[in-house]
Amino acid sequence: MGTWRSSLAVMAVLMLVVAPGITGCSSSDDGGGGTVLLETEVSVAAGGGSATVFFQGASGQRVRIALSGPANTQPYGYLEPPGGTATYTPPNTGSSGTNEAEVDLTVTGQFSLTIFDGANVGGVISVKVTLL
Numbered sequence: 001m002g003t004w005r006s007s008l009a010v011m012a013v014l015m016l017v018v019a020p021g022i023t024g025c026s027s028s029d030d031g032g033g034g035t036v037l038l039e040t041e042v043s044v045a046a047g048g049g050s051a052t053v054f055f056q057g058a059s060g061q062r063v064r065i066a067l068s069g070p071a072n073t074q075p076y077g078y079l080e081p082p083g084g085t086a087t088y089t090p091p092n093t094g095s096s097g098t099n100e101a102e103v104d105l106t107v108t109g110q111f112s113l114t115i116f117d118g119a120n121v122g123g124v125i126s127v128k129v130t131l132l
Contacts, residue, residue, distance in 0.1 A: 035131040037063065042115055044075075046122030052114045055129050057081075057105040062132040065090055066100040067115060069125040073097050074118035082109030092118045102132065 042051035057063060067075035067090060074094040080086035090101035105111070115125050 034064075036128065037131055038113075038127060038129040041124050041126050044069075044073075044115055044117045044122050044125055046117075047120055048116075049122055050114050050116050051125070052112055053127055054110055054112050056109070057111050058108045059106055061105045062102060063105060064100060064102050064128075064130045064132055065113065066128045066130070067094065067098065067125055069097045069117070070121075070123045071097045072119060072121050073123050073125065075099050075125045076116055076118055077101075078114040078116070079103065080112045080114075081105070081107050082111065083107065089113075092116075094118060 037057065038053060038055040040053060042053060044051050065077060065079070067077060069075050074092070075090075075097070076088060076092040076094050076099055077090050078086055079089040084107055089103055090099040093099065113127065113129070115127060117123065117125070
């Protein structure tokens, strides 16, 4: 438990983060052969809110991060690797409620993904991280 608290503390220094809850990191098959590392829904408040989720990854893995929400939202993410530099992934280019990106992981450990809505209307955002 100390690991996720450390990650959250680092992100809190970088920006204000609302972490409504921690989701499980269990793996499953997505039906298409890819392993689902994380699949959950988060609530992002209107006017600049955010929500943070966590998943386990390993150096050398390639993952797809898919975000979807109401059509009037523009979901995007801020991915922070363990002990590394965070990047806006998927970038703030979402439209019509969807956004996704493929990412090569370069370290092993717990990754945090903070979800935002570029339209600032908020809503429930589905988050899915799949191993490719």
